């Protein structure tokens with residue numbers, strides 16, 4: 001992978017989206033997308049790929065980063081300064097798979113291109129006005145003053161980009177956007193406002209993921225501490241790195257491996273994942289009293305038709321009917337519902353980098369110019 005800016009330009013922007021298992025980079029020059037690439041792997045590999053990019057590219061004017069956890073942020077973007085760096089570090093323990101790599105990218109960017117202006121986009125800003133009844137856990141208040149315990153929600157840029165794509169097709173009122181990649185989450189939208197989302201205080205809550213558990217009974221944690229003598233580090237490893245598809249299958253957290261595995265536990269892991277997705281879709285439908293459109297985005301949701309079909313099949317009786325024929329499409333924006341479905345169903349590819357670029361353009365016109 002090698003990039004080269006095409007020499008002099010009035011304005012060049014590098015957009016970086018570090019996920020738990022992938023790094024997406026886009027290079028924009030004078031409003032045109034010049035280059036786009038995604039690499040997958042462990043975080044040290046993603047960092048090496050970023051360093052290779054910086055080494056081979058001429059300096060950009062702006063670098064934009066997605067940051068998963070910064071607590072309460074209402075507006076994107078935020079200009080990187082010492083206070084913002086401290087905020088990302090402060091929330092790092094609650095996004096152990098994400099904030100560290102975002103900090104490393106910011107530091108590498110600054111070291112290589114000291115004159116570039118860097119900005120961050122909170123993955124939670126979309127959820128800053130969640131309804132209060134959806135935001136709060138049934139717990140007493142003021143349990144952790146430095147890190148208020150409530151639902152922050154994540155994948156905001158991914159869900160926002162999917163929602164925009166769907167709106168461009170038709171003005172839907174009740175929408176569920178589904179993001180399935182390294183992390184997985186679902187968001188309910190009514191008339192452009194988010195009503196609820198499955199991730200919570202951290203990106204480990206909600207549905208199961210590649211290596212994250214999703215929501216579990218809190219007494220499991222107490223039990224593991226009391227009777228099995230787990231330490232904090234062991235619990236972190238268990239719930240963030242060893243659970244989800246990996247924990248259930250004992251084979252891999254990567255859906256592609258599970259699909260071709262002969263192990264019964266691999267099929268079981270897929271069945272549990274699909275079941276939990278159905279449950280989550282059903283609960284968000286209940287929140288809105290139905291759903292007019294469902295969108296599937298993210299590397300996993302966009303590329304695995306059988307999973308899309310499996311998680312929707314149990315709710316066909318609620319009017320959500322997939323067309324097996326249309327559903328075979330991969331990776332592109334397209335409708336996959338059948339003629340008799342009362343809900344439209346789409347593959348709505350996640351475009352987090354485009355979302356950041358477009359929000360930055362608006363910000364720049366309003367604030368920087």
Ligand SMILES: Nc1ncnc2c1ncn2[C@@H]1O[C@H](COP(=O)(O)OP(=O)(O)O)[C@@H](O)[C@H]1O
Pocket residue numbers: 018019020021022040180181182183210254255256297298299300301303304350
């Ligand atoms: N063909 C595929 N089948 C299943 N999963 C895939 C496929 N391609 C990519 N993925 C998964 O999707 C992820 C990339 O999608 P993305 O939505 O960017 O998620 P993330 O940012 O969490 O890595 C990869 O890390 C991998 O886990």
Ligand SMILES: CC(=O)OP(=O)(O)O
Pocket residue numbers: 018019020021068123154155181182183184203
């Ligand atoms: C928030 C989150 O889980 O992000 P990703 O899917 O990119 O790991």
Ligand SMILES: [Mg+2]
Pocket residue numbers: 017018019022024181
């Ligand atoms: Mg990603």
